[in-house]
Amino acid sequence: MTQAELRLCSLLLQEHFGEIVEKVGNSLLRTGPRPLRLLVGDTGLLPDQVKKALCVLIQHNLVRYEVQPRGSVEYEARSERILRILRYPRYIYTAKTLYGDPGELLVEELLLHGHLPMSCAVARVADRLTETMEDGKTMDYTEVSGTFVRLADTHFIQRCPMVPESPRSAKAPPPPAPTLAIAEKDMYVVPRLSLVGKGKRRHSCDEEEEGKHKAKRQKQEGGSSETPLDDGIYWQVNLERFHQHFRDQALVSAVASRMDQTSSEVVRTMLRMSEVTTASGAPHTQPLSSNEIFRSLPAGYNIGKQVLDQYLALLADDPLEFVGKSGDSGGGTYTVSILWGGTRTCRAPPSPFPHPSLIPLLLHRFGSRCARIFRLLLRKKHLEQKQVEDFAMIPAKEAKDMLYRMLSENLVSLQEIPKTPDHAPSRTFYLYTVNVMAAARMLLHRCYKSVANLMERRQHEMRENKRLLEKSQRVEAILASMQATGAEAAQLHEVEEMITGPERQQLETLKRNVNKIDASENQVDETIFVLESFIESTTKRP
């Protein structure tokens, strides 16, 4: 946990869950797993506040707990999960592109609430969709639950680990915390519920629901079991699957930019066929025969079988090795190499695919010539100063300058190769090289720092203009109420005049700045995703 990560986690928790949760999260992140009473002492908050904060964090899977052998329960914060909060808009947008509005709202509800039972999620989404529909129309539960089942089938949502069912004898005291577990095969099984109903408009529905739940619970006391049918079965968003999807998207677009649209379609088909059969850490997909690929191509592409074979051969021969040929049965079996890094080291490893696309983009800050030098060093691994100048075709002085700048930023490093045992400087080679992993980590650290800075700046901007924002909100509320009660245009105009011209401009500027900062945060998060995936996949490789 670097300082930058800690700071970013703090800011995210504070922005989305408030100060109290931020303090508790901070304490857990900085000092590691600890039991409740130490947390209370550390943060200086009231015990009830700390308990509430922990409930919220556990609900959202940001903190996990473990029963220690001594009987106390220790809580541990999951920093990588906290950082995912940045990516929520991307998950929701992806769900929208894949499954439309019900899918989008389902994923949004699950992300907002951490985990929900299916009946609850479907009801909420139906209500929200009904709100947006015209008067008189309602959204039926069946459509929403259909989308839910599709999401579960493609593994985008999964079941949460469940409370163990085993009945305990009355004598044995119940454990201080339940050990939640779930079998792999049960994770995507949707319970057989027949959810009938329609969405309701907002005003009374929430209260009625609450009332109904209360009524149910009271009846429970009375002895009759009126619990909802999927009691105890909670669903959460499967972030790994979304990451897999993003990675597939990046692969397809890389193929498209390197070759043409059709080959990218072929790769996309292959990836789609192996969506659920590929384990998350696998270096490549299951082998697919070209007959299967031909059958699964989308309807719009009428390419013949031979053409498909030619494309597959082309892809397999490509030095970047997106697709590998793994056998000849069924017209040739092919796999897609989804590892971010290089391939098996027995063959001469070509340059791994994200680097040519990503890091020179980041070197935009230094200039395109620096990017050229960097790419050169990536390709050739070790080069002397003179060789760099020659290969990059850049005059010596400029090349020197750029190399030193990159060296000072730790993007390139010097490797000494002594000719003599005494390492005399005049008889040693000094080679420039790029340490890819170190550079990637450094860039990732920078990304975290930039997002944290962006968030702080945005909060600063909002704080500075707080008075103005509140005033504009009040005016809008007045306008809305006046319009609802039917006021004349002159009165509305008068109310609008309450915000003067310069103030309006100030508001405009503020809005523009905040939008820009938000968009930048989204952009940096994309970079963070690529870098994190790369680092994760390369460290896993044996």
Add this chain to the structure above:
Amino acid sequence: MAGRGRGRGRGQMTFNVEAVGIGKGDALPPPTLQPSPLFPALERRAAPLPGGEEGEYMLALKQELRRAMRGLPYFVKPGAPRRDIERYSDKYQLSSPVDSAIDWNPDWRRLPRELKIRVRRLRKGRTAPLFAKQHVALDKEETIKKLESLEKKEEEVTSEEEEEKEEEEEGKEEEEEEYDEEEHEEETDYVLSYFDNGESFGPDSDDNGDEAVY
């Protein structure tokens, strides 16, 4: 021998600088004597942000999410600070965030037992539990529940909590303070929001209270 060579000649380094490319007589940049500036000047403009429909939609989503999360019960606000003197109007104030209430219903079976919050009453200053009234109050509560259609959140949670307390073993040490607020709130005929505790009237609360009042 140790001191020799130090300070002699500009920029002496342990390795042969020619190999790295610094030729003899080349002007090296002056030594930096201060930490790098906080906001270094940008040499070239940053690339424009990707716009387009996707970017705009995600931007709107992001701001929407932020706004929505503030309104959810998961956004834990600190409880209202205790006032110095207990005032009569306190029991008629609309509910402010309470430290010891949890606004949503987690599935307590999935959480460690120690995290369960016993909801305390919002009776500021009232500490002694009134055990005698417990049974009477509970009976009353059953009937009250059936009569009231719109319940406030605290009341719901607390009534739930009390039923759960019925089920649990009696060995719990935590005191159960009585929930009289419900009774009191029903006994009045006044609409709560009309109650003005009169604090804002009078010279005490004004800033210019030291001016003479004519």
